[in-house]
Amino acid sequence: MRILFLTPEVPHPPDSGGRLKTTTVLDYLRREHDVIVICFRRRELSAEQRRWVEEASDVHTVPLNRGRNVLTLARSYLAGIPLSIARNRSPEMAALAAQRSGKEGFNAVFVDHWLMAQYLPVDSPGRKLLHEHNAEYVIWQREAAAARNPLLRLLLHREAARVRAYEAGVLGRFDTVFAVSEQDRQALVDLGASAGKVRVLPNLPDPALLTSPPLSFEQSPPVILLLGTLSWKPNIDSANRLLRDIFPQVRARLPESRFVLAGRDAPRSLRTLADRTPGAEFNGDAVDVEALYRRARVFVEATRTGGGTKLKVLNALARGLPVVVSPEGAEGLEVTAGDNLLVAASDTTFAEAAVRLLTDEPLWRRLSEGGRTLVRERYVADVAFVQLDEALRGVPAGG
Secondary structure (H helix, E strand, O other): OEEEEOOOOEEEEEEEHHHHHHHHHHHHHHOOEEEEEEEOOOOOOOHEEEEEEEEHOOOEEOOOOOOOOOOHHHHHHOOOOHHHHOOOOOHHHHHHHHHHHHHHHHOEEEEEEEHHHHOOOOOOOOOOEEEEEOOOOOOOOOHHHHHOHHHHHHHHHHHHHHHHHHHHHHOOOOOEEEEEEEEHHHHHHHOOEEEEEEEEEEOOOOOOOHOOOOOOOOOOEEEEEOOOOOOOOHHHHHHHHHHHHHHHHHHHHOOOOOOEOOOOOOOOOHHHHHHHHOOOOOOOOOOOOOHHHHHHEEEOOOOOOOOOHHHHHHHHHOOOOOOEEOHHOOOOOOOOOOOEEEEEEOOOHHHHHHHHHOHHHHHHHHHOOOOOOOHHHHOHHHHHHHHHHHHHHOOOOOO
């Protein structure tokens, strides 16, 4: 089968949650199908990215780097579209997608991310599939609800309404819509999508993590780790909460404990906060992820916003690093609290759970083994992506 794959950025290297999911789906499709990729080139490609594009030979890039600013916001209102869609609008991309679709007669078009739905070729005869990395309107609604500044809250609520209307409008253009969890699936059905065409295509961790040797409680110091893309607002909020409210409580109970914040593109305010917090450190771009996992005893995710499922949590589970999460951090994952990870809602219970994992070796071992078992049983491509194969063949959901 020939598949046109539209995605909003060069997905290599898979060093963020979004790129990891895109790469996982793309690699899975390439096992059985001929896949042509068209994506945006946001900046000059690195040497590694150039090699990846050249070796693939079926990847085509379109330059686009439009900022989030007042001018773009004004243009989005004039065009009647959300800001994110305006920032990703490109006549060159539309022309290339239409040209390749009309010329090559693809059997299917896989649109990766709601941002690329605007480039679905209108006359494409094959199956049309949309992969929603998140129920996007839910993220905006949560951001608006969490905003403290009244003016910002008003603007975010207005943008959430625009996103909701746009997202609802594009769902009907596709034969199949993929959500990353059952919760997101229901959110898209609530938005108006036909229940029979919305399937679940879960996020998957890096499969290489399952083949790494087990971690050791005895050989790891009492270090708490948060690793993620630190330009992403939910990750920034999680890091701020941990540094300001949770880790100081852990430190009061366990003075020798430390907190490591790692990831790329952190704002200066977050780096400064980490530097000023006793026992905490900022690790920058975190090139050696395996060294971070081996150095840590607990992984944490304290977000109260965002959506979808948290790939950073799945990666930690796959590596066998026990996890403490907020209820929002566990959302969408088929986990059992106490068997696969610990869930804590308040700052105090979160700190208490982290201290338990830092000091309770039997509990640590149970969660380490339970996390990896869960991933092997549910979060590997051959198990989790069966619905993708069925959708490409036109098999009805549940058929």
